[in-house]
Amino acid sequence: MIKVGIVGGTGYTGVELLRILAVHPEVSVSCITSRSEAGMPVAEMYPNLRGHYDLAFSEPDVNVLGACDLVFFATPHGVAMRMVPELMSAGVRVVDLSADFRLKDLDVWANWYGMAHESPEWAEKAVYGLPEVVRDEIRTAQLVANPGCYPTAVQLGFLPLLEQGLVDPKRLIADAKSGASGAGRQGKIGMLHGEIGESFKAYGASGHRHLPEIRQGLCGAAGGDVGVTFVPHLIPMIRGIEATLYAELRNPADFDRLQALFEQRFDDEPFVDVMPFGSHPETRSVRGANQCRMALHRQEQSNIVIVSSVIDNLVKGAAGQAIQNMNIMFGLKETMGLEAPALLP
Amino acid sequence: MIKVGIVGGTGYTGVELLRILAVHPEVSVSCITSRSEAGMPVAEMYPNLRGHYDLAFSEPDVNVLGACDLVFFATPHGVAMRMVPELMSAGVRVVDLSADFRLKDLDVWANWYGMAHESPEWAEKAVYGLPEVVRDEIRTAQLVANPGCYPTAVQLGFLPLLEQGLVDPKRLIADAKSGASGAGRQGKIGMLHGEIGESFKAYGASGHRHLPEIRQGLCGAAGGDVGVTFVPHLIPMIRGIEATLYAELRNPADFDRLQALFEQRFDDEPFVDVMPFGSHPETRSVRGANQCRMALHRQEQSNIVIVSSVIDNLVKGAAGQAIQNMNIMFGLKETMGLEAPALLP
Amino acid sequence: MIKVGIVGGTGYTGVELLRILAVHPEVSVSCITSRSEAGMPVAEMYPNLRGHYDLAFSEPDVNVLGACDLVFFATPHGVAMRMVPELMSAGVRVVDLSADFRLKDLDVWANWYGMAHESPEWAEKAVYGLPEVVRDEIRTAQLVANPGCYPTAVQLGFLPLLEQGLVDPKRLIADAKSGASGAGRQGKIGMLHGEIGESFKAYGASGHRHLPEIRQGLCGAAGGDVGVTFVPHLIPMIRGIEATLYAELRNPADFDRLQALFEQRFDDEPFVDVMPFGSHPETRSVRGANQCRMALHRQEQSNIVIVSSVIDNLVKGAAGQAIQNMNIMFGLKETMGLEAPALLP
Amino acid sequence: MIKVGIVGGTGYTGVELLRILAVHPEVSVSCITSRSEAGMPVAEMYPNLRGHYDLAFSEPDVNVLGACDLVFFATPHGVAMRMVPELMSAGVRVVDLSADFRLKDLDVWANWYGMAHESPEWAEKAVYGLPEVVRDEIRTAQLVANPGCYPTAVQLGFLPLLEQGLVDPKRLIADAKSGASGAGRQGKIGMLHGEIGESFKAYGASGHRHLPEIRQGLCGAAGGDVGVTFVPHLIPMIRGIEATLYAELRNPADFDRLQALFEQRFDDEPFVDVMPFGSHPETRSVRGANQCRMALHRQEQSNIVIVSSVIDNLVKGAAGQAIQNMNIMFGLKETMGLEAPALLP
Known part of the structure; x- marks a missing residue:
């Protein structure tokens, strides 16, 4: 079982990660963080998860996250770039759903996101995780920048x-x-x-x-x-x-x-x-x-x-693609946990 | 594997059965019928099923249906009551999602549905499939009337x-x-x-x-x-x-x-x-x-x-409850194929 | 022409008053207040009003409001009860779309709205403006409490x-x-x-x-x-x-x-x-x-x-009924400005 | 008062014409036709018109339409081109909201609409009624082809x-x-x-x-x-x-x-x-x-x-523009009946 942590779980990409991972056979979600909602059970904020998770949101703690095999960042921009270096040192692998590591030109990044980039080293090393283009690099990547929707x-x-x-x-x-x-x-x-x-x-x-x-x-x-x-x-x-x-x-x-x-x-x-x-x-x-x-x-x-x-902007455009990247990174079947047909009507 | 047939698959309960059954580990859908759309691939009518089914709609054929372990009726009222007796004789089990076998008082049925009931014998024998009330009877039922939404x-x-x-x-x-x-x-x-x-x-x-x-x-x-x-x-x-x-x-x-x-x-x-x-x-x-x-x-x-x-009227109110009933009838884990959390947002 | 002021115009009832009054033949809107948006043209916030109003939101000013014939309050509860007494003294008539003057039992009011009522005298005198019940009292009322939706x-x-x-x-x-x-x-x-x-x-x-x-x-x-x-x-x-x-x-x-x-x-x-x-x-x-x-x-x-x-909660349930009350109070045809059919589809 | 007839009033452009004309001060709607719904009061089909119209749908009758000052066609393509010539002879003016008279190249028309044009003479004479381009021609036009949305x-x-x-x-x-x-x-x-x-x-x-x-x-x-x-x-x-x-x-x-x-x-x-x-x-x-x-x-x-x-596809894209054209054709103020602000929210 892959031990997964989620940073910033109260937004729509966070709940979507939880929704999909709830039935992923090889994943166990061990922590989900939120500064603002620490202590609240995830199933209280998202009643669709009642019966699926006993987890509560917790304060982000690098020791706890550092014990995970993989950490997803589902945060606004500016958060992952500050926490990623320490997780990298701890040997954790990361899929960042935010924009922090998507652009290679950090001047362009700074210009559009209104702040200087704080982790240029990892911005360079990060693999832009569009599997249809760079699948092989994703396999071995420690840090994957999940594409925008x-x-x-x-x-x-x-x-x-x-x-x-x-x-x-x-x-x-x-x-x-x-x-x-x-x-x-x-x-x-x-x-x-x-x-x-x-x-x-x-x-x-x-x-x-x-x-x-x-x-x-x-x-x-x-x-x-x-x-x-x-x-x-x-x-x-x-x-x-x-x-x-x-x-x-x-x-x-x-x-x-x-x-x-x-x-x-x-x-x-x-x-x-x-x-x-x-x-x-x-x-x-x-x-x-x-x-x-x-x-x-x-x-x-x-x-x-x-x-x-x-x-679906929340799935192939965010959480689903992140899990696809995780599957690739961990040598699982790429479609694992992602097989269900779309909900129509 | 349970060999399943679906009669009347072009409506919303039909596609919903297919959506859920696509990832049910113990079911194989062997035929899906539609008089009006016979010949059309189901994935052409319902593109969410592309890649999940190679099936095409076919004319209803009692021989084909009779070779199934279970037949779902997802038809307007008045259809199942005409076909069910023959399937019962063939030893097939049936979950009828229509209204044909829900009411025990056939005068009341005739009054509300505007036609005489054509299978009073099976109307009497049918089990009204609300598992929370009559789970034990469902286990052995040959004909289950799936409740309305x-x-x-x-x-x-x-x-x-x-x-x-x-x-x-x-x-x-x-x-x-x-x-x-x-x-x-x-x-x-x-x-x-x-x-x-x-x-x-x-x-x-x-x-x-x-x-x-x-x-x-x-x-x-x-x-x-x-x-x-x-x-x-x-x-x-x-x-x-x-x-x-x-x-x-x-x-x-x-x-x-x-x-x-x-x-x-x-x-x-x-x-x-x-x-x-x-x-x-x-x-x-x-x-x-x-x-x-x-x-x-x-x-x-x-x-x-x-x-x-x-x-969800199409799930616990129709196709999901029908599959729950199927699981009970066939001694499977009652939640099999029905574990995924709701889609929120 | 009736000179009208609106207090608290940035909400949906405020813009709805403006929408309807834009084509009312006997009304001129002379001011619309908003503490938070003072200075902003109403047509900038509500582009449907472009070409209809040159007004900008202004700070509430009792002198300006006191020069109106009628003031509508489209504010959260707790605002009107503080401003109404002074307007009453100035001889202005008021239609309050908030909840401040709807209840006669002020203990009940305090209980539900979480504050003590600050204008018991006018709470007693206010006419609850459901024209279908008390049209005659509305004609002569100085203060009308417009009913909730x-x-x-x-x-x-x-x-x-x-x-x-x-x-x-x-x-x-x-x-x-x-x-x-x-x-x-x-x-x-x-x-x-x-x-x-x-x-x-x-x-x-x-x-x-x-x-x-x-x-x-x-x-x-x-x-x-x-x-x-x-x-x-x-x-x-x-x-x-x-x-x-x-x-x-x-x-x-x-x-x-x-x-x-x-x-x-x-x-x-x-x-x-x-x-x-x-x-x-x-x-x-x-x-x-x-x-x-x-x-x-x-x-x-x-x-x-x-x-x-x-x-329509914003019309007969709020702004439309308020204008109906205004028409009654000022002896106009009760339907004036309110004749257009509903928008269907 | 302009005496107006509407051919094909059961669709969305038909009811939209009625909605706007209900408060137009210079128009009286004298007939509205529908083959399929002849006899049904318009306010029964469109309850927003209850209290605004006593009219019922009637069979199209050239004598009745011929007594109108203006006839709007709110029909599928292929209808107006058959009825217009007779109305033109009767001296009636027409605004056609359908596609029949919009294209000058009738081969192109035939190609896209799948039938031969039956009134080439009037297709040539028709004015394409986009007032912002050809206002002057509209003033004197007998037949206006109202633009598509x-x-x-x-x-x-x-x-x-x-x-x-x-x-x-x-x-x-x-x-x-x-x-x-x-x-x-x-x-x-x-x-x-x-x-x-x-x-x-x-x-x-x-x-x-x-x-x-x-x-x-x-x-x-x-x-x-x-x-x-x-x-x-x-x-x-x-x-x-x-x-x-x-x-x-x-x-x-x-x-x-x-x-x-x-x-x-x-x-x-x-x-x-x-x-x-x-x-x-x-x-x-x-x-x-x-x-x-x-x-x-x-x-x-x-x-x-x-x-x-x-x-709004039904207003500036259909009925509203048709009434704008009517106002121009009859020398009325161009904005008459079209002054109300948009419904927002």
């Missing part, structure tokens, strides 16, 4: 196009939409049901923190610089991201082989599903499941490739 | 009060509310998102088909006649039932022992959770899970017991 | 039954459900979309502040003491209240005349609509409109009268 | 850019999202609440009927051919469209003058609101109102202009 949906959809050099890398557009759980569980007026129910809007259209993460990943796939425009939107629902991606095909004749290319690229991937050409993936088809589904489209006589890509 | 939530909440004779059985009120999936998956204008989104209403307030089923169950618990008023309402969401129950305590002094009574009554029940006195169960705490959660309330100086009871 | 829906539905003494006044049950806007616009975690979307629950089931207000009103209608159980619930939508009311008819033969009784009772009421017997009023049928719609039901051989009553 | 939101947002030739007209992308009411009020399984609630998806991504209409309008603005990619999406809500538009600025230095350009372009337009640079228009800010709100965005060092444009 939007970056997961956007990167997976663009990957085959950029890796093959089929599209103009300077003209990428990602129009993405997310349910409200992506904003976390803080008492902000702007996230009240009364404010966002029955309404839709763009946000962060002049620049969002996931933009540099997306750009970094796409540059890697393209093997060079890219130009990408990324606009997120808020959907009046709880879970799910849909990203509609637009790229300009260099040679329109390539349209004929795109579907096969995508299918081959993800053929061995347990958590990426390429649907038939012209399909419309629904976010509900991945609700609660560690899946990315995508489909390709073309409009008549156009050289624009359209990719629609969906994930 | 509202009746499950309402009966479980009233049970301890009526069994102990603590309340006036003539003055029971059940004000129940359900998400839209309870109405099934037919193309009715009244169930369009544009019609029921952002709105709330009572329906069937002058009489609903679940009223006689509720009355029958409550009479059994009370050991005599009851008077119950039942008003269902439609919530603008997909899954979940909340029933607020009102009963008049004969002796207000009994209030002090109600919480203990409820806890004892359900202490050994894996799927009924009595929350602390004064809690407010949320439907999301059981979303996708085979759970009933309930809590008791009293208003100052009142002798009215208030019980709030929640289930 | 639940109390409006519940009282209107029970009124004819209690006024005529047709039901047992000791056995009244009001099972009420509200959209999320009823909880106001504060950054509480419990009201996030991620918390209440796609879920349903009771709340305040052991006692809610609207219970004493409801009881006071029903006692008035019954001409004596009543026993009422009131359980509110939270619907995953923004606007609307539905109350399902249960009362025991003393003489079942009276069922035959109930529909006529209700129709006569509200025949001259512009904002109460008695639908045909057996109808199911939808909250969307009153969305944005100053209407209460209701309908009667009976279940077979039962002596329980069922009334389903719907309002 | 998506085309309204998309065209208004691109107009200033194309009219001034500031962007590459061959690289326009419109990623648009709509609430469910845009699909009308037919009993389709795919539009059930159980199917589209809590989910999001693209649809028609390989080609949608509004694409040729958008292209036609944008070509007009650009004074030449354009290349536009248009992908619609379905939002789990009822009303509202948001379109995020992407265009490549020919000269990045032009960014500095875009805001002023947009403000000037729409300065005199009562129903287009250009918000401050960097704002995020919400669909709720136009719910129920005849408004288009838009805002501009730029991401760092990018030459992509981003425009976010919102409308």
